[in-house]
Amino acid sequence: MRLSEDDSHALAGAPAAPTYLEDGTTVMSWLNTRDHKRVGVMFLVSVILFFFLGGLFALLIRFKLLQPGPFFLDALGYNRMFTLHGVVMIFLFLIPSIPSAFGNFVLPLMLGARDVAFPRLNLFSYYLYLAGAVLAILAMIQGGADTGWTFYTPYSSTTATQVLPVLLGVFILGFSSILTGLNFIVTVHTLRAPGLSWMRLPLFVWGIYGTSIIQVLATPVIGITVLIVAVERVGGFGLFDPARGGDPVLFQHMFWFYSHPAVYIMVLPGMGVISETVAAFSRKNPFGYKAIAMSSLGIAFVGFFTWGHHMFVAGQSTFNAGAFGILSMFVGVFTAIKVFNWVGTMYRGAISFKTPFAYICGFLYFIVFGGMTGVALATTSLDIHWHDTYFVVAHFHFIMVGASVMAFLAALHYWFPKMFGRMYPEGWGLVAASLIILGFNATFIPQFLLGNFGMPRRYYQYPEHFQALNVASTAGATLLGFGFLIILIYMTIALRYGQRSEANPWGSKGFEWLTASPPPTHNFDEIPTITQMPHDYRTHEPPGVIRVA
C-alpha cells in the first residue's frame, strides 16, 4: 500500500517497536552494540568532546598572541599547544566528524538498510578511535609534541618531546578511518533498498562514498609514513635523515600524499550535508543532481594528484610545481560546479530560514572565499610570497572550520530530531549561528591581512606593528568560542527537555525520513521500495513505498 505523509506519521507514532535509544539502557548495551545508530551517537559525543578540547588549545594560542613578546606561554609550551591543536582537530575531530558520526547514523537509513555491511567492524572502528585518542592524550599528559601536526623530519625524529605516542596514535586512528570507509563502500554497493539505483542515491551518500574511497586508498600511506618516522626515532634507521643519506623531502611527499586528500575527507562529507539540507530547506529538487554527484567523485579523484602544492618552496622542479598547481585548480572547478548547483537549488525555492539554512549560507560564503584564496595559493608565483604565512593558515581554516564545521553544525541541527526525537530551540540556534559566522570572520580575516603583510605561521613572537590585527583575531576567536558554547548548552538541554518532534519536522523528502524519529533498532519494519529521486518536492507522495504486512 502507498502511504500518505499523514499515514507515515501515524505509523511512526505506533508503539510497535522500541526506538534504538530505548532498546537496552545499560552502559554495556551501548559499549557492546552492533547498531550503526548507537555507534554513530558514540562517535558524535566523542568528536564533540575533542572539538572543545582542540578549541581550548586554539584559544590558548590566541591568548598568547595578544602580546608580541613572551607572554603567558613559553616558546616550547606554545609549540606544544599548536601541535596539540592541529593533531586533535584534524585526527580526532575533522576526519571522523561527519563520516563516522552522521555517516554512521544516516547512511544506512538513506539506503533503506538495516545496518552497515559489517556491524562488528564498525564497533571495532570506534574502539580503535578511542585507543588512538588515549595514546594522543597520554602524549599530552607527558608534555606533548612540538613538531606541528605535520611531523616534518628530521626535526620530528630528533626532538626530545613525546612524538612517539602521537605517531602511534595517528597510525591507529588511520586504521579506524580505513575501516569506516571500507564499511561504507561495501554498504553502498550491497545494501541498497529495492528501487534505489545509483542515480537515485542521496547526494550525502555520494559525498560519503567519495570520502570513503580517499579514506581507503590514502590512509595506508600515512600509516607507513608515521611508522617509518617512529622506527627512525627508536632505531635511527635514517630513511628520512639527511645525515645518513636520507631525503626529508621524500617524507613530505609521502606525508602530503595522504594529508592533502585528507582535506577532502574533511570537506566532501560536508558538501554532501549541504546538498541534502539545501534541497530540504528550499523545498526544491536538487538542481543538477548528476553534476553534484559526479563532482564529488571528481574531487576524490583529482585530490590524489595535488599534494605537491604543499612543497612549492621545498626544492621541487619548476615543471612539477606548475603541474601540481594546475591540477590543484581542478578542485576549484569541481567545487564551483557544486556551488552553482546549490545556489541554483535555492533559486525560486520556498526557503525556510531555519538554523541549518543559516549554516548553509555561512558554508557557501566560506567555501567560495576559502576556495578562491586556494586557487590563488595554487599559483606558484603567488605562493612563494604567501608560503608558510598566516595567509595559508587563514585559507585552510576557511575550508576546514568555515566550510566543514558549518556543515557539521547544519547536519547536527538538521538530524538532531532524527537522532533524538526532540527539537533544539530555534531562536538560540539562530543567535549562535550569527555569533559563529561573525566571530569566524573576525578571527580569520585579520589573519589573511597578517599573512599578506608577511607574518609567518607558528612563530612565537612577532613585530609590534602586527599587534592590532592579532588582538582583533583573538577577540574574534573568543566570540567564536562563545558561539560554540551556546550550542553545547542548548543542545544538552534539548536532549532532555527539548520539545518532542514529529517523525519528519522539516517535511523533508530525504530517504532517511521514511522511518520513525528516532528510528527503531532494526530501522524499518519492512524495507521500503524506493520509487523516486531523493528530495523530489514536485509530488506530494513520499519517496518510497512501504508495504505493511
Place this chain on the structure above:
Amino acid sequence: MSPEAASLPEGILAHHFASLERQNEAMRLGMWLFLATEILLFAGLFTGYSVYRFEFPLAFAECSRHLSLTAGTVNTIVLITSSFTVALSIHFARTDQRRAAVVCLALTILLALGFLGIKAIEYTAHFREHALPGKYYAFEEVKIPGAAMFYTLYFMMTGLHGLHVVAGMSVLTWLLWRTNQGRYSSRYYTGLELGGLYWHLVDLVWIFLYPLLYLI
C-alpha cells in the same frame, strides 16, 4: 528466511542481509578493498626503494650481491607452493572433502613456518656481519655510500612482510580449526576463500620483493 539460509550452520547469515549471495558479495568486496589498503601500505616502502635505488645504484647492486640468492630463491618457491596448497584447500572445502582441506591448510602453515625459518637464518647472518640498517651499519665488505640505506629498506620491507606472514599464519590456523569443525563446505566457504585471498597477497608482495632485493 529462505530454505537455503535455513539449512546453513548457525550464525552464518547476518540479520541485515537479504540473501547469502548478497552477503558473500559484500564480504568479497570488503576483502578486496582491504587488500588494496595493504598494497598502499607497502607502496610507501616501494616508493622509498625506488628513490634511493636511483640515488645509490652502485651500493644497491653491491649489497644485493651479498644477500643469499639461494635462500631468497628457495623462499620464493616455498611461498608459491604455499599459495598453491591454500588454493587446493579451498577447492577441497568446496567439494566437501573436509579432511583433504584440513591437510592442505596444515601444509600451508608448515610452509609459512619454513619461510620464516629460512628468513631467520638470513637475518642471523646479517647480524653476524653487521649488515644492519642506518646507524648500526658496520659491514666490512661494502663501504660505499648508500649501503646502509639498502639494508634499512631491506629490513623494513622484509620485516613488514614477515609480520604479514605471521598475521597470515594466525588467520590460517583459525581457518584450519573452523574447517575441521565442518564450517566450510559446498554450501558456504566464503570465510576460507577470503583467508586464501589474504595469503595470496602475502605471496604476491614477496614476488615483488624477491627481484628488487635479490636480483639486481
